[in-house]
Amino acid sequence: MRINTTDKYIPIRKGFPKVYRYQKEGNDYFLVDGRSKQWGLNIRKNFNMKDDALNFAQGIEDQILENGKGVSNNQVYQNKEIERLDTMLKPFGKTLPEVVGFYIQFKQEEMKKAVIPPIKELCLKWYESKRDSKINPLRPKTKSELKVYWRFITQNLGEYKPHEVTHDMAEKLIQDVKSSDTNYTRKTYLKFVRDFFKWCVERGFISKNPTEKIRVKLNPDVVEFYEPDEIEYLLRLCESKFPSLLGYYCLTIFGGLRPTEAQRMEWKDVNFETKQIFVNKFGKVGARRVDLKNTDALWIWLEHIKNKNSDQPLNPLKNHAKLQRNSREAFREWTPRKKWIQDGLRHSFGTYYYNLTRNIFETVFVMGNSERIAKKHYLHEVSPKWTEKYWAIRPTP
Numbered sequence: 001m002r003i004n005t006t007d008k009y010i011p012i013r014k015g016f017p018k019v020y021r022y023q024k025e026g027n028d029y030f031l032v033d034g035r036s037k038q039w040g041l042n043i044r045k046n047f048n049m050k051d052d053a054l055n056f057a058q059g060i061e062d063q064i065l066e067n068g069k070g071v072s073n074n075q076v077y078q079n080k081e082i083e084r085l086d087t088m089l090k091p092f093g094k095t096l097p098e099v100v101g102f103y104i105q106f107k108q109e110e111m112k113k114a115v116i117p118p119i120k121e122l123c124l125k126w127y128e129s130k131r132d133s134k135i136n137p138l139r140p141k142t143k144s145e146l147k148v149y150w151r152f153i154t155q156n157l158g159e160y161k162p163h164e165v166t167h168d169m170a171e172k173l174i175q176d177v178k179s180s181d182t183n184y185t186r187k188t189y190l191k192f193v194r195d196f197f198k199w200c201v202e203r204g205f206i207s208k209n210p211t212e213k214i215r216v217k218l219n220p221d222v223v224e225f226y227e228p229d230e231i232e233y234l235l236r237l238c239e240s241k242f243p244s245l246l247g248y249y250c251l252t253i254f255g256g257l258r259p260t261e262a263q264r265m266e267w268k269d270v271n272f273e274t275k276q277i278f279v280n281k282f283g284k285v286g287a288r289r290v291d292l293k294n295t296d297a298l299w300i301w302l303e304h305i306k307n308k309n310s311d312q313p314l315n316p317l318k319n320h321a322k323l324q325r326n327s328r329e330a331f332r333e334w335t336p337r338k339k340w341i342q343d344g345l346r347h348s349f350g351t352y353y354y355n356l357t358r359n360i361f362e363t364v365f366v367m368g369n370s371e372r373i374a375k376k377h378y379l380h381e382v383s384p385k386w387t388e389k390y391w392a393i394r395p396t397p
Helices: 048-072 079-091 096-114 119-131 140-157 167-175 183-201 227-242 242-253 259-264 297-308 320-334 342-357 362-369 371-377 384-393
Strands: 010-013 020-025 028-037 041-047 276-279 288-290
Touching: 010 048, 020 048, 028 048, 041 048, 079 096, 119 140, 119 183, 140 167, 140 183, 167 183, 227 242, 227 259, 227 320, 227 384, 242 259, 242 288, 242 297, 242 320, 242 342, 342 362, 342 371, 362 371
Parallel strands: none
Antiparallel strands: 010 020, 020 028, 028 041, 276 288
16 A cells, blocks of 8 residues: 555655654654565564654665665564563563573573582682681681581581572571570671681672671670689689699689680790780780789699699690580589680689779789770679689699
């Protein structure tokens, strides 16, 4: 049928293919007439927008210029299936090329995930890279701890691949950690699990760390400490069953050292003449000297240990962590609390040392922490009898 351009259709493009504007129910529409015996085309397509119609017509012309007689309807005209897909995607604001690109990226990610090793293999590499690092060398104790967390991750997540571990799975893993030290231990486990997944992110095995936003809340307002009878029992227990740990526990109980500080102490760090102990630079607040006032309890114990075992080191050279666990377990069996108080020995020292000296600044100096922390944790009033009994505990003759 011949188009009547003088009536309804108004030409807006003269060259082939022509474009016409026409009205229907008061709205403008645009028709691209691409029918041609010369080029073997049978294209006739309507558009709502003028620019779309003109661009489509220009595309046909470009194809003719490029292909000449080889041009076909398939080259210049989207087939019905493509039109249908475009129509389906419009409500989502996506084009067919965008969707195809997304699908290709998705399949590439699937292929990449398929060749990623399971966590049991990756965790071993993580452990070995940390253990053998020359750039960030670890102390023997830290290496021993690292081995514990490597086994923990492998036993619980080893069969999964990193991308299969969700936030909820990681959170439940930390939640289910069983320990008498409750959230203090969970916080430590979270630290190492998070470090492993961070290692996976850095090496491109996953894009996001599943432990992000997992927090273990501690309650620093509740600070517990031991009664003098409990302290004495722990020391007697060490005397009889764990003599190699006696120096370690005395340094925390009567010297206020942090567990990690006490564990690194050697006899060369103890000056019996000046009654000073030197905390080495690996301590939490750096190197410092400790000079205790109004008490000789620590020196009485250290001299006793030195005289009794003159050929033995101040701390065990092997299995320190295992000996600590065994001693804590034996202690828990006796104490009515049936638990080991996290940092309880240091908290006990701070409490009884403040009650002995009545000087918060002296307590701060000896313990190597801030005045704010000392006031928050150690300003507990205890009976003079408890204070006297604590500092009067002596070695068994």
